[in-house]
Amino acid sequence: MKTIQKRHSVRTYEERALSPQDRAALVAFMERLDNPFGVPVHEYILDRKVDTAGEKLGTYGVIKGASTFLGVSVPKNELAPLAAGYEFENLLLYATHLGLGTVWLAATFQREHFAASMGISKEELFPAISPVGYPAAKRSLAETLMRATMKSSVRKPWEELFFQEDFHTPLTTAEAGLYAQPLEMVRLAPSATNAQPWRVCKAGDLYHFYASYKPGLAEPEQLIKQVDLGIALSHFHQTALELGLAGAFVSVPQANRDLPDTMHYILSWKAGKEI
Missing domain, CATH: 3.40.109.30 (putative nitroreductase (tm1586), domain 2)
Incomplete structure (x- = not known):
């Protein structure tokens, strides 16, 4: 519960790679993930550079500074979207537990390029990715405006x-x-x-x-x-x-x-x- 309450979306990162310890912890946790729906879900970790100037390497300039991305895919069936959302959120919560920043990206990334880089088949549902890294001390202007527009910190009563x-x-x-x-x-x-x-x-x-x-x-x-x-x-x-x-x-x-x-x-x- 404390991790859920702590979690928030991060789009601006320090321009440094994950430590070997944090990367290894994520990989080990990915191997243990499961879901209660009996659906085989696949998670991925990809090292890729996105510079602080907003280079559009697959995220349309939304993400600044991140160099590692997580991804999720699942065979297409009735419960596939549920299973993907369930397992990937568990992974992002674990990243939060490690002190890392993440954010769900469903539309603002170049799906075909990331699918090819992660080795994801076109036959699988590939709903989302997330950068993972160390949150920057200050949010970018684009992130600040995006959070204000979406009222990111507000939840329905x-x-x-x-x-x-x-x-x-x-x-x-x-x-x-x-x-x-x-x-x-x-x-x-x-x-x-x-x-x-x-x-x-x-x-x-x-x-x-x-x-x-x-x-x-x-x-x-x-x-x-x-x-x-x-x-x-x-x-x-x-x-x-x-x-x-x-x-x-x-x-x-x-x-x-x-x-x-x-x-x-x-x-x-x-x-x-x-x-």
Whole structure:
């Protein structure tokens, strides 16, 4: 939880390489990563120079000073975006634990070039990369403006994200009980353009997770929302594990639930004994 609260997006880095110790720690952690969805996810680490003058080596000038990048790919299937978001966020949280800076990049990088450099097949979903390195003492002007535009430090309030039984009744922290902290860590999760698309509806011992977006959204944008939900599920699950809360992710039919057309079911968490 402390790491989640500490994590923030970094786009401006000191112009120096990772120490051998930090790089080795990242590689070792990558080899241990897994996810609760049974999907094989692949992570990559690539040394590549991006100078402080804003050289557009694959990031359109968004990233300054970084010389190492992490990447994630996954075979295409229904749960692929969730698994990719979940595992890659766990990796970025570990980097935060090491004192390193990171930021999710989903659109502002040259996907084909990074895929070729990392050896990623065109048959796999390649949703994101992240620079990894030592945060600079001062943010670049471009980063400062970007954070202000996206309101990067702002998160939606509880009553807009978490609900009880239906989407008309907000869930209180008292009603969430032991799950108030996992849900708060969901609230703090990063997302593309800080859209915060996750919604959670508690029904008995089930926590239903949805992606909120208008019907007819283009498929690539839907995939980004699903990756965002994977990030949120990482925060929820890791916090539940830290607190010793037993449960499991399950898929629950939604036919009998009266859902707004903006709510797209993703997955549920069943609290209680491990399933």
